[in-house]
Amino acid sequence: EVQLVESGGGLVQPGGSLRLSCAASGFTLSNYWIHWVRQVPGKGLVWVARIKSDGFSTTYADSVKGRFTISRDNAENTLYLQMNSLRVEDTAVYYCARDKGSSTPLDTWGQGALVTVSS
Amino acid sequence: DIQMTQSPSSLPASVGDSVTITCRASENIFSYLNWYQQKPGKAPRLLIYAASNLESGVPSRFSGGGSNTHFTLTIGGLQPEDFGTYYCQHSYYFGQGTHLEI
Numbered sequence: 097e098v099q100l101v102e103s104g105g106g107l108v109q110p111g112g113s114l115r116l117s118c119a120a121s122g123f124t125l126s127n128y129w130i131h132w133v134r135q136v137p138g139k140g141l142v143w144v145a146r147i148k149s150d151g152f153s154t155t156y157a158d159s160v161k162g163r164f165t166i167s168r169d170n171a172e173n174t175l176y177l178q179m180n181s182l183r184v185e186d187t188a189v190y191y192c193a194r195d196k197g198s199s200t201p202l203d204t205w206g207q208g209a210l211v212t213v214s215s
Numbered sequence: 216d217i218q219m220t221q222s223p224s225s226l227p228a229s230v231g232d233s234v235t236i237t238c239r240a241s242e243n244i245f246s247y248l249n250w251y252q253q254k255p256g257k258a259p260r261l262l263i264y265a266a267s268n269l270e271s272g273v274p275s276r277f278s279g280g281g282s283n284t285h286f287t288l289t290i291g292g293l294q295p296e297d298f299g300t301y302y303c304q305h306s307y308y309f310g311q312g313t314h315l316e317i
Contacts, residue, residue: 133309141251141259143307157307191258199247200306201264208258 098122098204100192105209112182116209118175118192123204126151126170129195131202132177134188142188146195147175160186182213217241219303221310228317232293236313238286238303247305250279250288253312254299262301263288293317 104116118130132144145156147166154166165178175192190209193202218241228234238248246266251259261270263279266286276291290297298317303310 140312141253141302141304141309143309146307155307193258197264199249199265200304201249201261201270202251202259202304203261203264203270205258205260 098194100194100204100206102190102192102206102209105190105211107212107214108182109215110182110184110213112213113178113180114182114211116177116179116190116192116211118177118206120173120175120194123194125168125173125175129200130166130168130175131193131195131200132164132166133191133193133202134186135191135208136188144190145177179211182211184213187211187213217244217305217308219305219308219310221301221303221313223313224311225314225316228293228315230293230295230317233289233291234293234315235290236288236301236303236315238281238288238310240284240286240305243283244305246282248279248281248286249304250277251302251304252297252299253302259302290315 099121101119108114131146147154151168163181167176192206194204196203220239222237248266250263253259262273267279278289280287300312300314
């Protein structure tokens with residue numbers, strides 16, 4: 097079964113750091129572009145970042161550029177989102193999602209990881 | 216940045232109805248438009264990709280159309296399980312969502 101499973105969410109103080117993991121099963125992460133999308137509970141979907149299949153090309157939303165970093169461990173078939181200098185407004189459920197093609201359709205999503213930034 | 220605008224924001228409907236949700240892009244996006252369904256507490260689910268292609272496993276009562284800047288998602292013969300919020304998406308940009316209330 098094709099699946100993504102996030103972990104690593106939690107409560108962190110403003111200015112702190114957190115690393116989310118996105119473990120893939122049933123397919124090889126390095127063959128796909130993978131995106132992170134976040135959602136404040138009760139609000140809409142907001143794109144955060146993506147990594148291409150080459151593992152090097154990354155793009156970030158302006159709101160997280162310079163603070164968030166995507167990386168990938170091919171041996172573990174796992175993607176990471178390192179979040180530094182966290183702000184209250186980064187509080188959200190974070191999803192990783194697989195991009196299956198030319199119109200950026202996200203066909204497989206993780207269950208989401210809640211990140212709460214609060215003092 | 217491209218703006219994706221959905222209408223309506225909220226859509227009350229009854230089982231058996233046919234409903235249409237509209238998504239407009241602020242510039243020509245050709246057919247690069249996807250639709251998702253999301254239920255409370257769950258991840259989004261891909262319904263339609265590239266404007267009109269039905270994702271595997273999605274019931275045929277869902278259909279997508281349009282091109283350039285104007286797109287539609289139609290659900291023919293609403294079922295109780297179709298309630299939820301629907302989003303359109305182009306690349307890094309999502310619409311604000313349409314809440315379908317059965």
